[in-house]
Amino acid sequence: MTNRTMAVATDAFDVFLEDLTQTIGGANLKRGDAITNLDYGVTPANFGATAIALPSTTQEVAAVVRSAVAHGISIVPQGGRTGLVGGSTSSPGQIVISTARLNHAVEVYPSERVAVVEAGVTLQALQTAALEHHLEPGIDLPSRGSATIGGMVSTNAGGISAFRYGVMRHRVLGLEVVLPDGSIYSDLTRVVKNAAGYDLKHLFIGAEGTLGIVTKTAIKLEPVPAATATVLLGLPSVEAALDATRLGLSVQYGHMRAAEAIWNSFFSLTAGEHAWSAADFAPDCPVNLLLSLGGGEEEQLQLELGRIYEELAEKYPDISAIIATSQAQEAELWRLREDTDLIYRKYPSAPSFDVSVPLSEVERYVARCIAQLRSIDPAFDPYVFGHIADGNLHIVLNAAGEDLTPEKIAAVEAVLYRDLTQSGGSFSAEHGIGSKRIHALRETSDPVKFALMTQIKAAIDSQHRFNPGKVID
Structure with missing residues (x-):
C-alpha cells in the first residue's frame, strides 16, 4: 500500500468516525491514546483496531454497524475479552464494537425462572441479581467477574455445571442480535416450548460474533439450593474419579453440583502457591477431585459425602479426603481449582487446549497424551484439570508461548487432537475457535459441516465484515 493510498484510507476512516461521533457521542468513541487506558483483557492484540465504539443501546449498535458497512469498515465485537483463542483480536483499519455499556438491564422474572439481560452484563452481576430471588443462571465460570453474557452466548460457554444444566446453548431462550446489514433480529422468547419455525x-x-452481535438475552434460571457441601478427594486414578462422580450423581439426598478433576501437576502448583495443606491429606495423589453437592440441609449433604468416601475407600483404600466444614474452607478448596492465572503468570502465553473426551476414553487419552508430549519435549509436564462429569479437559503446557516454535506447537496439537472426532469427542469443548483454532476446525470437521458453515456465513455476512479472520475465514 502506498503512502497516498494509506492517507486516503485514513481520511475515509476519519469521516466514518465523524459519523459515529454524531451517533454515540465523542466520549464513547476511543482511539489513539484513549485506548491505552482501557483493559485489553488476555492479549494486547484485542485492541489492535483503529478505534473502539461503546454504544449503550441495541439501536446504537445497529447505527454503528450501518455506518461501518456504508464506509466499508470491518467490525470486531467484544465482550469481557477473556477468551483464549483469539476471538476478539483486531487490526488497524477495523473498529471494535464493545458491549461494555450494554450492562444496565437485568430483568428477573422469578415466577418464570427467567432473566432478560443486556449483553455487557457480567455473569457475576447476573448471578447476584438472580440470587435475590434464590435463583442462579445454571452456569458458572472462574472468570465470572469479567465474562459477559453476550460473550458467553457467542462462544457457547460451558463451565462447571454443564453436566447438569447444559452449556449456554441450553440456557438461552431468546436473543436480540444486530445483523451485518444493521437490521435487528429480536426474538426475546421467555418460554421453553417454542415450535414456531x-x-x-x-x-x-x-x-463468536461472525454472524451478528448479541445485544440482549433471555436466560433460564434454576433454584439455588439452601445448602451446599464440598469434599476434596485424593485419588489413585481417573477410574477412581469417575467412580466418585458416578456416586455423586446417584446420591439419595440432594444432587451433585460439580465434579472437578485436578491432576497432580496443577494441584501441586496451586496448593504450593496458596500454602494449602491438610492433615491426613496426601499431597501427591495422581488425581484430585472436588465434588460438590447441593440440597436442603448441609448436615445431610455432608453425610452423603461421607457415604461416598466410605464406598470409595472399600475399592481404593489409600484415598485421602477433606470435607469443607465452612464456607471459607469451601472457598479455599475451590481456589485450588479456579486459580488458573497462576499458570500464565509462571509461563506467559502458555499454549492451552480445551478438549472434550468421552468418559470411557479419558484415562487412556490422558496417559497417551502425556507420554507422547514428553516424547516431543522431555520437559513437558502439562497442567491437566477439568470438568470430569462431562469429559471436558483443560490441558496447558508448562512452557511460555514465546519459547515454542510453530513446528513444536503443531506437533503438540497433533498429539492432543488425534482421533478425538472419530471417538465422539471435540478438539474445542468450550473455548471456541477464534483465530487460533481455524486450522483445527478445517482438519477435523466433517467436510459437509464446514461447507454448510461457509454457506451460512456467506448468506448472512456476504461481505465478511463481522469478525473477519475468525472461525471459518
Missing part, C-alpha cells in the same frame, strides 16, 4: 437463535450461539 426455525429456531434461529442457535445460528448466533457459538458463532
Whole structure:
C-alpha cells in the first residue's frame, strides 16, 4: 500500500468516525491514546483496531454497524475479552464494537425462572441479581467477574455445571442480535416450548460474533439450593474419579453440583502457591477431585459425602479426603481449582487446549497424551484439570508461548487432537475457535459441516465484515 493510498484510507476512516461521533457521542468513541487506558483483557492484540465504539443501546449498535458497512469498515465485537483463542483480536483499519455499556438491564422474572439481560452484563452481576430471588443462571465460570453474557452466548460457554444444566446453548431462550446489514433480529422468547419455525437463535450461539452481535438475552434460571457441601478427594486414578462422580450423581439426598478433576501437576502448583495443606491429606495423589453437592440441609449433604468416601475407600483404600466444614474452607478448596492465572503468570502465553473426551476414553487419552508430549519435549509436564462429569479437559503446557516454535506447537496439537472426532469427542469443548483454532476446525470437521458453515456465513455476512479472520475465514 502506498503512502497516498494509506492517507486516503485514513481520511475515509476519519469521516466514518465523524459519523459515529454524531451517533454515540465523542466520549464513547476511543482511539489513539484513549485506548491505552482501557483493559485489553488476555492479549494486547484485542485492541489492535483503529478505534473502539461503546454504544449503550441495541439501536446504537445497529447505527454503528450501518455506518461501518456504508464506509466499508470491518467490525470486531467484544465482550469481557477473556477468551483464549483469539476471538476478539483486531487490526488497524477495523473498529471494535464493545458491549461494555450494554450492562444496565437485568430483568428477573422469578415466577418464570427467567432473566432478560443486556449483553455487557457480567455473569457475576447476573448471578447476584438472580440470587435475590434464590435463583442462579445454571452456569458458572472462574472468570465470572469479567465474562459477559453476550460473550458467553457467542462462544457457547460451558463451565462447571454443564453436566447438569447444559452449556449456554441450553440456557438461552431468546436473543436480540444486530445483523451485518444493521437490521435487528429480536426474538426475546421467555418460554421453553417454542415450535414456531426455525429456531434461529442457535445460528448466533457459538458463532463468536461472525454472524451478528448479541445485544440482549433471555436466560433460564434454576433454584439455588439452601445448602451446599464440598469434599476434596485424593485419588489413585481417573477410574477412581469417575467412580466418585458416578456416586455423586446417584446420591439419595440432594444432587451433585460439580465434579472437578485436578491432576497432580496443577494441584501441586496451586496448593504450593496458596500454602494449602491438610492433615491426613496426601499431597501427591495422581488425581484430585472436588465434588460438590447441593440440597436442603448441609448436615445431610455432608453425610452423603461421607457415604461416598466410605464406598470409595472399600475399592481404593489409600484415598485421602477433606470435607469443607465452612464456607471459607469451601472457598479455599475451590481456589485450588479456579486459580488458573497462576499458570500464565509462571509461563506467559502458555499454549492451552480445551478438549472434550468421552468418559470411557479419558484415562487412556490422558496417559497417551502425556507420554507422547514428553516424547516431543522431555520437559513437558502439562497442567491437566477439568470438568470430569462431562469429559471436558483443560490441558496447558508448562512452557511460555514465546519459547515454542510453530513446528513444536503443531506437533503438540497433533498429539492432543488425534482421533478425538472419530471417538465422539471435540478438539474445542468450550473455548471456541477464534483465530487460533481455524486450522483445527478445517482438519477435523466433517467436510459437509464446514461447507454448510461457509454457506451460512456467506448468506448472512456476504461481505465478511463481522469478525473477519475468525472461525471459518
